[in-house]
Amino acid sequence: MNIISRRSFLDHSAKLGLGVAISSLVDIPWVVKRALAEDATTNMLGRNGKKLLFIFLRGANDGLNSVIPIQDSLYATSRPTIGIKKDLNTDYSASGIPCDFPTGAPADPTFGYTDAIRLGNGFSALHPSLKFLAPVYNAGDLALIHRVGYPNQSRSHFDSQNYWENGNPNNNLSKDGIFYRTILESGLANTAPLTGVSIQSGLPLSLRGSKAAMTNLTDPTRYNLRGIPDTAAGNNKADASLRAANEFPFADKRNRSLLSLQYKNLSDTLSIFASIDFSDAGNTYVDDIATDGDAPYALFPTSNAKNGGYAKHANDPTKYVVDTGAYSFFNNLKAAAIVLNKTDAMVAGTELGGFDTHSNQGSTTGSHPNLQKRIAWAMYGLRKYFLQYHDKATWDNLVVVTLSEFGRTTIENSDKGTDHAEANVMFVAGGAVKGYNKIPGQPGLFGGSPSDKVPWVAGGSANPSMLGASSRYLKRAVDYRSVLGKLIRDHLGASQEQLNRIIPGYVDSREKLQTGGTSTIEKTPTPIIGEVPIV
């Protein structure tokens, strides 16, 4: 027993008005227990079955080479070597049409197309490595949000990642995470056995907090303990001793309540994960259609054999849908998806690193395009997984959202790379997402076109384009908190009051997070759009 943490746990349960007896109701989904335990009130957070999957793109994704302002003449001149060229046979000014889904040269039908992929809004394009976003986009299940940032943007990776994860820009004293607070507000923390889960090397700040344990798994296939001797009985003996000792009281020290929370979390969650097959062999999830005329591709490329059409074409690497370095990411992503689908966890996610492309980032091929293939296939694969294999999570009750600390300089440097800058792109996907034509006329891209509320002003003789307006730094037109806030309230079901506690910036009238306008806390302000209607 950790006296301190047990006390706070009981306090917290009491505040939520949740009887301890609820935990004896087995075999009933937690969301239903919640409904049984409490009268329906104004909020549905934690009770509507809605879920969220996050992917943090660490290192700062070069969003200008993801969603490309291809009709802005300054794009090509800013990026003479890393920029993506127009297809001379394509009219990029055509609007109101679906995104192209081009097939490349016969030698590499999957990624042989190397020009900018027309998005169909008359202005923008996708990087060719993002080709597999097109089907998700055209289904209306993808929202692309450009020029996302926060006021007085930090260009430090670590500060900026902290701010994205703690939901409090320019505040390093805020030590708990935006998803942690969401789960705490739901009332599920400390009552449901599993609430927030990450699959990566350590628990990210977005899920950290002192009042409840979120769960991080480094390798779900190894998540079990052993004893000496390593027999079923010996393992039980060691486990029993461990559980007994973890109940012992102790004098407080820094980190002891953290250790207590996570040891208890370990004991509590071992059996939940033990019954789920996370192995590569168990990864039998395949597409329902055939890409490039092949047999259906595996949805989570976790080995060569599961990487596109590789195994079916005499081990031909041109049939890969992602690079071979992507397997550990897709193992983690698959596990996060399975956790959401097979348990009552409300939030799960992972991270993808390597985006700090200061040198030789590549144009149509190279390190940055390889990373983007992973993003695109992740969105494509998740959609197909939850459409076909849904259990406790469906594609309609899930949103997938990417985070990335900042964008990169509009002009490339002497190393054929880009340095730290400001605004960036977010990808949001899900059956409930209101993307391209989901409602007639609904755009799929927000913040990245001349028809936005805060328009993208393209370069020309008279205009300084958004790319050049502030030296090399693309300025914010949407705040990341307006995006996450919209999802937490309108998808996950938080009340506005709860959201105000989850994202404190919402109650600061100077910030204009909900309605948009000009922030008065920014030193050199530019107007922001406010919330965008993505769900």
Added chain:
Amino acid sequence: MSLPISRLYAAILAGTIATLNAQDNIPPAEIQLGVTNGVATLEFPLLPAIEQFNVLSSSGLDSAFQVDTTGESHGFIWTNYLGSASKFFQLQINPLSSNALLNATLLNRLGYGPTPDELERVNSLGPDAYINEQLAPESIVENLDIDRVVDQTSWQFVTATGTASSQTLYIYLNKVGDAYIDDVRIVAGTVPEVGVNLIKNGDFEQPLAGSFTVSTNLTNSEITSSAAHSGANSLHLISTSPGTTQASSVWQTATGLKSGSTYTLSYWFLPGSNYFASATVRLSGSGITSAPNTLGTRLASHAGVIDDLRAWHVLHAVRSKKQLLETLLQFIDNHFVTQVSKTRDYFDRYYDGSAIDAAATSTEYAELQRWRTALLNPQCTFYDLLKISAESPAMIIYLDTVGSTGNGSNIANENYARELLELFTFGVDNGYDQADITTMSKAWTGWTIRLVDLTNQFDQPFAPQSTVRIPGATNSAISNLVGAWAFNYKSASHNTSSKTLFPNKVVPARFGPPYANRPYQLILNNGTTTNSIQDGYQVLRHIADQPFAQEFLSVKLCRLFVHDDFAIGYDFTDPNLSSEGQLVRACMTAWENGNPKGQIRQILRTIFESELFRSHGGSMQKVRTPFEFTAAAVRALRSLNSDGTYTAETDGYSLKAPMARMGSMSLFDRAEPDGYPESAPAWISAGTLAERLRFVQSLLTPTGQAAKSDAGNSVTDPVRLLKNKLPAANWNDAIAVSGFFIQLLWPGEGRANLELYQEDAVKYLNTADDGIASSPFDLLANTTANYDSRVRGMVGMLMTLQRFEEQ
């Protein structure tokens, strides 16, 4: 039920409690007394480092208090049946001695955790003598096997004993290059060079033809008189491609050899002009294999790969007496972080196969050894360490200065300039802004690398490319050249404009005197010649001792040695400055007042002599990183046996995978430039804890069992350890045995606070493997596998508990 007790007296008799530090959030001692059905229950307070609780009682206030032996204690609960009687109680709390507390902190923080032998030594030496010893590592005498670098200019004797499984002897080189071999002998038995030599012409005094067969990759090899260990000649091996087997070796069938018999192979080895190449002389099959170079020699000769360097580094952490030096080297290497896989990507354009890894590893090894040399100088400063990092090819590649150009309209790469200020010197947003980064990035243009002659590896930034070809090489491609990768300056790539850094900036008021309001603008105007290299050096010299750097490095050192919760941004003029802020300030003062400024040892001494470090404010306040955890786990059970072996040992290599599993800690290969974190939340989650627990369980598992695979060649023998240290009469005493290990694992916690752990351990020892049936420990014969397994299980269980995560 009404109570017969009228009053409770809880008196704390021991004065040491008063030293508890208010900043540690230690709650005030709270002693609970209750009486139910005539049973008095006393709840002891939860306090750090308590050795013993004594309950004293008396029948009345005017009677003397006596130790009460009629009650029963269970952890922090003490009960006593009173019936209808009444008693007055006093509680005597005996804390751990302050020396024992500090010694435990020293062994955990200055180094990689206590070993049984070091614990005894430091307890008899005393904490201050240990601090003084560790602050002067150049005075610590030590000859570790892993540090032995064989002289590359004289003949080395190499020998190996084993069982023959064939008759064929191979001699080959592992790389393109050359080397000399002489006096190859295989004799029966275990003593080298004694007995009949079964190899024909092993002294290479006759031509090779007739005794040896030469494969095509070694066809340039020859009998030579230019070097000989004995006689007039030796074999000069010259290899155009690496050898692996008979078809790529110089070989001979020794018909006198019998499979299954024991032989000893020996020979003399002299490196050639390409000292990257090492020879293998072995018998076919799994018989006798020998290679001349030690781990230390491989690394020193640039032939080691990154796993060699990792093993070498963690073996120092486990074995070296210079524990503080090793802790500092890891801190510095992690502070000035570089990423070997990025270096490998860079070198891929020049090399193939393991040569890529070897070249990348050589840059990591070189900077580590330069820092080691610097830290052995009593007056080593932060500037010295910073300069080594800036000149390291590993850093120049990692943060992209290697290809950054600023001449003409080229835009300099900002990566190094930003992290130099944010992560290596000033701390984020501490005294600089974006304009300073953009300006400074121009100063680093032209800082690139080149393969130079070995004599030009350091302090020769204008040296030409090496021209020495590896013998056997057919052209002068980079991969065929002998040399070392070094910092090299290309003035043609440099942005030669005049640069003003920190324009008109002054040190903020919060720093107080003597720093506040100091201007720290720096103008760089070094022209267009090679003298423009001074832009970079002037930046380093200028920023190294600024108050921002003093603050940030002091904060990081305090986080390393004291606890996680130090931050930049203190208002040093605040009269109510926290004790953390005061310690940072004291470090800065030591930095500022040194001559030269910024002497590492003066800063460290300030920390080690601070109340915050020496008291409960430091003790057990940190969580071990994966490196610290794995090294500490081996050390905890590592004691010298009478035969020169140890009760716990590791090959170093087998700690790599566990460290990676405990949160992707991969030494010398951190992707992000902030280095691996010191603070606990980054390392502690259910998944990483599972891996820590599994590692301990595997470490304690005997060799040969399937569960050993996680820890591999990291092995322990806790029974031998306890038999070395405990009298035989105690070997079957569950309390003595468990108490012995608990004292080894937590010398700073206090026995009373560990009583429940001990109850758990005793129960474990007295329970059968099924966890249920009683199986008294004193009935187990202490030479049996069952006894061994019981002790291993108990120690493993203790080391999986929460307290072992702490240091």
